[in-house]
Amino acid sequence: MLSSIIRVKRYVWRDWLMSYLFLLPAMGFFLLFVAYPMLKGVYISFFNYTLSQFDFVGLANYKHLFQDETFIKSMRNTVMIVIIAVPVVISFSIFVAMTIYRKSEWLRSLFRGIFYLPAVSSVVSITVVWASIYHPNYGILNYITGFFGAEPIAWLGEPRTALLSIILVLITTSVGQPIILYVASLGNIPASYIEAAQIDRASSGQIFRKIIWPMLMPTNLYIIVITTINSFQVFAIIQLLTSGGPMYETSTVMYGVYEQAFMLGSFGLASAMGVILAIVIGIISIIQFKYLGSDVEY
């Protein structure tokens, strides 16, 4: 009796140990390449860390940032990007998905391919194309608006249009994955639910609000959280199109991190920026999970 208990215990222990040992590589990668740099970033943010200095300065980097007009403007721009881009990406993606999900397989694939293309293309290539579209002298956008008698605009060079121009590029590169996911989710909604509602004479709006939207909630939560995080972290488009200009009108926190760390060599200040951004993203993600997660139907 005792020996069989010991055997079972040994088996359970070995199984337990084996499971965790198999998890160890993934955990090793995570600790080494995610957790450690993250914690190191927080640590560095309390130092005046430049190419030649590493002095503890406490909260001085944070204090400096909250008094820095450029950082505050960058944070404002970042929030503006999120506020505009996320709802547009979500609503446009749902609109496209709703339009194509009942079409033939061939058409669905075509549209999914078209909208997903920017997601699999290099951001640099896409941005170079947009730079030529927005070119103040030879851009196709000014060429088109010129047909309607409009004067050429420096789309990326004027404060009133620069941020919106950036957001437009961000939206075009962000809708691919949500469309694919929404089309898949819509396909998973049992047709009988919608047919039953139609028999009960529910309008299209009612069907969307009462059946489709609640059934899409798990997908919504994922897409909203991911799109929000991606919008907060927009960087390459800004670096390539505007370098944060004109007059810091398109500067974002991520661009500021890059500028401070890699152009000015102020790693401490850049880390503090990164920590603030991470905290903001964390808070917003928690809110999103709290308010959207409760409606998730599995």
Place this chain on the structure above:
Amino acid sequence: MAAKSKWLALGLIMTLLLTLISACSSGNGEPKPTKEASSQPEPTSQPSEEPAKAEPVEITWWNFPSYQTLDGEVGKYEKEIIKAFNEKHPEIKVKLEMITFDGGPQKLNVAIATNSAPDVIYDAPGRIIDWGKKELLAPLDDMITSEVRGDISPALWKQSMVGDKTYMYPINTAPFMMAVNKTVFEKIGKLDLLPLDRPDRTWTFEEYKLALQAVKENAPDVIPSGFFAKSQAGDQGTRAYLANLGVSRFLNEDNSAVAINTDEAAAALDWIVQAQKDKLVVGGSSSLAAGDVNDLFLQGKLAFTINYSAVLKAQNVPNKKAEFEEVLLPFPTLDGSPPKLEPYLGGMAIFNNGNDAKIAAAKKLIDFIANDPEWGRKNLIQTGGLSARSSITGLYDDAEYEYAELARQFITDPPTIADGFAEIRTFWFPELQRALLGAVSGKEALDAFAAKANEAIGKAKAQS
């Protein structure tokens, strides 16, 4: 059997993990900033002597595209240099890494901060002197002969030294200037508006304005002149353009304060803003980078570009998309006084990575690149630049190079070696943008720049 293969798989995974951990634990910690060369030999006329009987040593050379490519292959020419160098120094293995002007500076910053800087680099004073001030480099004084010391102008040495220590071995140079599409002027029959009949090609702001007006009136498909303020790239062009149009200096003589916020320079900036509205200057310049403007020039769509040099002319040959003759010109000045041209200066520096053998080997490589009887001249020509040494002339059989040689008389000391220069330049283009977009006047923009830049200089001086 199943248990055996499970343990085998586990063993493999653990081995991989241990390999990964050991690969990642090279001991990169916080910077060890103040590493003076552990033993600084007294100046001699030769590079340091070889360490104990040609011990093999490996050095890493990071290179920007300082040389024109061979057969369009980046780094191919550098490999030939290394091959030739190894014939003389087989004990020194040189590991080449090509970096770009776009991503290279960032890569260098990260490498320095993580104690993985290369051993030797070919770059310009802007970065090198900053590293020198931070004591990240090994002094090169012991490898500079009195002949070389006397053959390079004090203006170029000023850009290569911090105090009395030389941190950059100057190799090639060329004054930054404007360039004009001469063919446009020939076609519109207004060649006489360009100062090409004067040996030194100097001219005035008024003459320049007449030339721009002539292009606007007679060549409607060509934009008369360029300007740019998207980013700090190529900002030596906007600095020198404004400084010459407004007969001012960018910084004062001892680089301790901004000097460009004069009424004359402000008036010049106001003129640029107005000229943009009058279509004498390219529209949307606040969103254009230096490269964008040069692209327009190389496409034949722009008559004047403001950030050019003999080096850029040579490097841009493959990018030229239209058939036209490009001619170098100095910047026009308000009163016709001699222009002040910022020089491009290229040279090599050695990071003090705490290994004397590597420092000595890097010095040999620099000496070979700069002074080898066969390769020294060849290397210079491959840069497309002029020699930093005054005695080496006539490298090219080309009228524009001859003019570039002559224009060396207008070279002034650039602000790139000022304390806090890296931060100073981050304030320049946003203020230009503010003026170009009409948010502030030229004077307000330059004063705002001066206030921020002076603070940065003060801060940097206090830290140094």
